[in-house]
Amino acid sequence: MLRMALALVLSLLLTPVATAQDVSGNAPDRSATGGAQTLEDIMARQRGEAVDDAFRRDNVGDPARNPGAAQLAPLGGASDPELWRALRYGSADLTTSARNGGAALLVQDGGMWWLTFREGPLATYGGYLLLGTIGALILFYLLRGKIGIDEPMTGRTVTRFKFIERMAHWILGGSFILLGLTGLFVLFGRMFIAPYLGKDFNATLLTVSKIIHNNVAWAFCLGLLMVFVMWVWHNIPDRTDIKWFAQFGGIIGKNHPPAKKFNGGQKIIFWSVIVFGTSIAVSGVSLLFPYELPLFAKTFAILNDIGAPGWIGLDPLPTVLSPQEEMQYAQLWHAIMAFVLMAIVLAHIYIGSVGMEGASDAMTTGEVDEAWAHQHHSIWLDEVLEEQKKTAGSEAKATPAE
Amino acid sequence: MKAMWAGFAAVILIGIGANFALQEIGFSSEDRYSGDSVRLN
Numbered sequence: 001m002l003r004m005a006l007a008l009v010l011s012l013l014l015t016p017v018a019t020a021q022d023v024s025g026n027a028p029d030r031s032a033t034g035g036a037q038t039l040e041d042i043m044a045r046q047r048g049e050a051v052d053d054a055f056r057r058d059n060v061g062d063p064a065r066n067p068g069a070a071q072l073a074p075l076g077g078a079s080d081p082e083l084w085r086a087l088r089y090g091s092a093d094l095t096t097s098a099r100n101g102g103a104a105l106l107v108q109d110g111g112m113w114w115l116t117f118r119e120g121p122l123a124t125y126g127g128y129l130l131l132g133t134i135g136a137l138i139l140f141y142l143l144r145g146k147i148g149i150d151e152p153m154t155g156r157t158v159t160r161f162k163f164i165e166r167m168a169h170w171i172l173g174g175s176f177i178l179l180g181l182t183g184l185f186v187l188f189g190r191m192f193i194a195p196y197l198g199k200d201f202n203a204t205l206l207t208v209s210k211i212i213h214n215n216v217a218w219a220f221c222l223g224l225l226m227v228f229v230m231w232v233w234h235n236i237p238d239r240t241d242i243k244w245f246a247q248f249g250g251i252i253g254k255n256h257p258p259a260k261k262f263n264g265g266q267k268i269i270f271w272s273v274i275v276f277g278t279s280i281a282v283s284g285v286s287l288l289f290p291y292e293l294p295l296f297a298k299t300f301a302i303l304n305d306i307g308a309p310g311w312i313g314l315d316p317l318p319t320v321l322s323p324q325e326e327m328q329y330a331q332l333w334h335a336i337m338a339f340v341l342m343a344i345v346l347a348h349i350y351i352g353s354v355g356m357e358g359a360s361d362a363m364t365t366g367e368v369d370e371a372w373a374h375q376h377h378s379i380w381l382d383e384v385l386e387e388q389k390k391t392a393g394s395e396a397k398a399t400p401a402e
Numbered sequence: 403m404k405a406m407w408a409g410f411a412a413v414i415l416i417g418i419g420a421n422f423a424l425q426e427i428g429f430s431s432e433d434r435y436s437g438d439s440v441r442l443n
Binding site for chain 2: 167178212
């Protein structure tokens, strides 16, 4: 009887609490755990649902309500769990000896999302993109074969690229290959190198890769700047490109459309290298100097302002990012851009080597046969030959008759 | 081919130079992630 009476009293006492919780936003009943998180909270979080964590976030002690407690404990009147909750949610009053932007944030939620994205979709789709590109190029080679030179070689050559142009190209190309390989080692080493060649080997390889990647990056930036300054004028799109693309650049079929110094395809490569390369360089510098050059909160704010996320049905992007999240977004962007550029550069390497007869001469000796130049860059060849005639004419005039 | 080798040599020289320069200005991750109370060596 007494038990029943107690149950009735308890239920009457708890009812207003439950009702109040329902009114204030349907907060779940956590009386069974004394107010701590419940199994349902944990399960909801694991299902990826949004859980209102205010009951933990705000439960970090209030020494003001108990002024004497501060003198009794080194934690300043807060209990251990309250202190850890404050650390967990970034509200603890911290001082650190490290002087970087992220030092005072000890627990960061975005880290797991970044890690799973980096090891999951980024590595998977990035890897398939590169393998798919290599596969497509092999298939293309088998179907189309090497693009030959239709006319017989003349034995006369014209200078296609000067020494400084070729050097800049190889600074950019050499550094990009080193950066690409070391970047792939860093991303895939734990997955594909450590299981087969051992963790020690992988650790040493990645340490060396990191040193190479961080320092060779500057050569890439220099090469990028040099080719931009030297070639931008020749890569401005014009009418000849439309004709070039209409005939698929002579890659498919037998026609060889006229082109200036750079044809439509080369302009695509040039602008891809400049746009993606600059994006990779900027995000890389942000990563190289941790926390000094945050890029994404501001970029996201601009994108939100113009409504860009809504164009593809996304919610507004986060504009308040922890220092670590800035670095994580920079790393993902750096890698995504690098994968795209690597795929484009693979096609460039193919067409400049095994894919086209005579193409590699342009970047090795710098001299190309007139037959090759006539087939692939006829407008440019005419300009060069015209220039040579003018120069020869003016030299003949300047030389006094004997 | 000289231009190619010169380009590769420039990559190596810039890389080595950058390594020294970055260490000199104390901007390695090691330095940035630690504080005065952390002994690195």
